[in-house]
Amino acid sequence: MRLAILVVAALFASAADAIDISNRYRSPRNPERTVRKSTELIVLHTTEAPARSSLTKLSDRGEAHFCVTEDGTIYRIVDRDREAFHAGRSMWNGKEDVDKFSIGIECVGYHDKAMSIVQIAAIRNLVKELQAMYKLTDDKVVCHSHVAYGAPNKWHRKKHRGRKRCGMLFAMSSVRTALGLRLRPAVDPDVKAKRLVVGDPYLNRVLYSGLDTMARQYGANGTAPAADKGSSWLSRLLGVGGGTKTAPAPAKPAKAPAPKPAIRSAPAKPPTSIADLKARGYVLKGVVSKETTAIKIAGAKWNAPDTYYTIRNKVIPGSAIDASRIEKGMSVWMKPK
Ligand SMILES: [Zn+2]
Numbered sequence: 001m002r003l004a005i006l007v008v009a010a011l012f013a014s015a016a017d018a019i020d021i022s023n024r025y026r027s028p029r030n031p032e033r034t035v036r037k038s039t040e041l042i043v044l045h046t047t048e049a050p051a052r053s054s055l056t057k058l059s060d061r062g063e064a065h066f067c068v069t070e071d072g073t074i075y076r077i078v079d080r081d082r083e084a085f086h087a088g089r090s091m092w093n094g095k096e097d098v099d100k101f102s103i104g105i106e107c108v109g110y111h112d113k114a115m116s117i118v119q120i121a122a123i124r125n126l127v128k129e130l131q132a133m134y135k136l137t138d139d140k141v142v143c144h145s146h147v148a149y150g151a152p153n154k155w156h157r158k159k160h161r162g163r164k165r166c167g168m169l170f171a172m173s174s175v176r177t178a179l180g181l182r183l184r185p186a187v188d189p190d191v192k193a194k195r196l197v198v199g200d201p202y203l204n205r206v207l208y209s210g211l212d213t214m215a216r217q218y219g220a221n222g223t224a225p226a227a228d229k230g231s232s233w234l235s236r237l238l239g240v241g242g243g244t245k246t247a248p249a250p251a252k253p254a255k256a257p258a259p260k261p262a263i264r265s266a267p268a269k270p271p272t273s274i275a276d277l278k279a280r281g282y283v284l285k286g287v288v289s290k291e292t293t294a295i296k297i298a299g300a301k302w303n304a305p306d307t308y309y310t311i312r313n314k315v316i317p318g319s320a321i322d323a324s325r326i327e328k329g330m331s332v333w334m335k336p337k
Pocket of ligand 1: 044045046086144166167
């Protein structure tokens with residue numbers, strides 16, 4: 001009798017833990033996609049666009065297995081046993097076309113902006129479930145920028161890592177801690193083997209040298225001390241690790257904590273026009289021409305998030321620009337040092 005009760009309780013527990021996944025944007029491409037032969041990586045992306053347009057595009061083109069929106073809703077796009085076209089030109093450990101051996105999760109948001117705790121919790125649950133399903137250790141959970149690579153072009157004479165910064169925040173240790181991931185890739189296997197060169201030194205520092213621009217947000221969130229690296233608020237949110245128990249008291253009592261940015265605080269809106277750029281103190285550094293490349297104008301900061309390109313009334317941050325899309329006539333805007 002007691003055993004039966006325990007079994008029933010266990011069933012309820014697992015049903016409650018099961019993840020809710022919406023089929024509202026399930027891709028019409030599913031039937032035409034090959035069943036994937038192996039699953040060796042989980043690749044995290046950032047949509048760099050709002051939810052609605054992202055979901056529609058991902059579904060129409062079958063470009064991810066799942067998409068997690070800001071409110072923590074998880075959408076199934078391509079069935080998880082089929083191939084989704086999410087990684088593009090990619091390589092990991094000498095194997096090209098990462099789509100053939102990975103699961104792709106798009107997260108609505110931006111590669112250099114903190115996400116809400118509900119969204120992080122949803123990503124964490126989904127990733128954990130998939131890791132268990134495919135027996136993948138934490139270092140097999142990577143971001144798109146870990147695996148994307150660029151073909152030789154006018155900026156890089158060799159094949160290079162750093163084609164994009166998609167999903168970059170998921171390589172940062174504070175974010176990984178919030179996601180419950182303890183390991184991350186220690187080196188770039190393809191750079192180490194000289195198959196690729198480093199094409200984006202800033203990204204390389206994030207991926208492999210511990211540069212973490214999210215530490216304040218995920219460490220703090222109003223309550224948990226920075227040193228806690230996000231585990232405390234997340235534990236509370238997920239109801240594990242002792243309920244309302246707070247982190248150990250800091251050594252210095254009675255000192256009012258400095259105000260800390262809440263994760264929900266809206267990120268500053270990017271500039272939308274030349275007038276807007278000027279109002280924010282950006283100056284025109286040059287115009288791209290045949291002789292004057294973006295690198296000549298902006299140097300290593302050509303693809304920095306605070307370098308902007310304008311053309312035909314569009315404003316594009318350096319971090320979102322694809323080297324092959326830089327064209328003659330583009331104006332380059334930067335803040336004077
Ligand atoms: Zn991506």
